Amino acid sequence: MTAQPKFIVVEGLEGAGKSTAIAHIKSWLAARGITPVCTREPGGTPLAEKLRDLVKQVRDNEQVAAETELLLMYAARMQLITNVIKPALAAGHWVLADRHDMSSRAYQGGGRGLSDDMINPLRAMVLGNLQPDLTLYLDIDPALGLQRARMRGELDRIEQEQLAFFQRTRDKYRQIASREANIAVIDANLPLAQVQQQISAALDQALA
Numbered sequence: 001m002t003a004q005p006k007f008i009v010v011e012g013l014e015g016a017g018k019s020t021a022i023a024h025i026k027s028w029l030a031a032r033g034i035t036p037v038c039t040r041e042p043g044g045t046p047l048a049e050k051l052r053d054l055v056k057q058v059r060d061n062e063q064v065a066a067e068t069e070l071l072l073m074y075a076a077r078m079q080l081i082t083n084v085i086k087p088a089l090a091a092g093h094w095v096l097a098d099r100h101d102m103s104s105r106a107y108q109g110g111g112r113g114l115s116d117d118m119i120n121p122l123r124a125m126v127l128g129n130l131q132p133d134l135t136l137y138l139d140i141d142p143a144l145g146l147q148r149a150r151m152r153g154e155l156d157r158i159e160q161e162q163l164a165f166f167q168r169t170r171d172k173y174r175q176i177a178s179r180e181a182n183i184a185v186i187d188a189n190l191p192l193a194q195v196q197q198q199i200s201a202a203l204d205q206a207l208a
């Protein structure tokens with residue numbers, strides 16, 4: 001296993017199994033003597049967690065503009081990158097992220113329909129030259145993902161969107177995954193054991 005610390009990201013629609021996948025990846029890393037710094041987005045610093053609450057809260061009397069949602073996501077990401085991700089990598093720690101930049105491109109770009117011309121300048125400012133070494137994109141039929149996620153109970157503001165919103169989000173995820181490097185597509189519609197097998201294979205191929 002290389003000594004160079006890696007930045008691994010897990011992406012996908014709600015209910016795709018990201019939390020479950022992260023537990024599996026942690027075990028894979030632990031078997032190789034690595035304990036990663038774990039993050040979630042939006043969130044992961046005191047201010048970013050407050051932004052997370054704001055963005056997820058259901059608002060009865062105020063429409064949240066798609067652009068506002070986008071800016072809140074990147075504000076939270078800036079805090080996390082500056083205060084957690086970059087210092088961790090610089091100190092030689094691996095970073096394992098529950099969502100990152102691909103979420104904004106898929107949800108705000110695909111789901112909300114915001115253009116690349118609007119999103120790309122924010123990406124340039126916030127990410128600089130930071131890029132994941134590996135993104136595991138858990139691809140799931142939105143209806144199945146929502147069914148799994150909704151078994152948990154109350155829905156936040158974004159989870160209350162219609163199926164078509166999640167379909168657009170998935171389409172954008174798949175488009176990005178088909179065009180860009182270092183993204184492994186995992187079929188998350190399958191039973192857990194098969195999903196975990198695909199994840200281990202992707203980790204073996206990219207990192208071992």
Ligand code: Z5A
Pocket residue numbers: 012013014015016017018019020021040041042073099100101102103104105107108148149158159160188189190191192193195
């Ligand atoms: N968001 C955004 O719009 N833009 C951005 O830039 C960012 C985020 C960063 C964050 O929500 C919200 O913010 C999210 C996108 C938006 N909104 N929506 N809607 P979050 O962090 O609170 O939640 P989430 O990221 O959507 O995760 P989740 O709902 O907790 O899902 P998950 O972690 O992917 O799934 P899970 O908890 O691992 O699994 C769900 C259930 O399915 C659970 O009972 C598992 O035991 C079960 N499961 C998992 N895998 C399987 C398989 N293979 N078979 C059967 N059952 C399974």
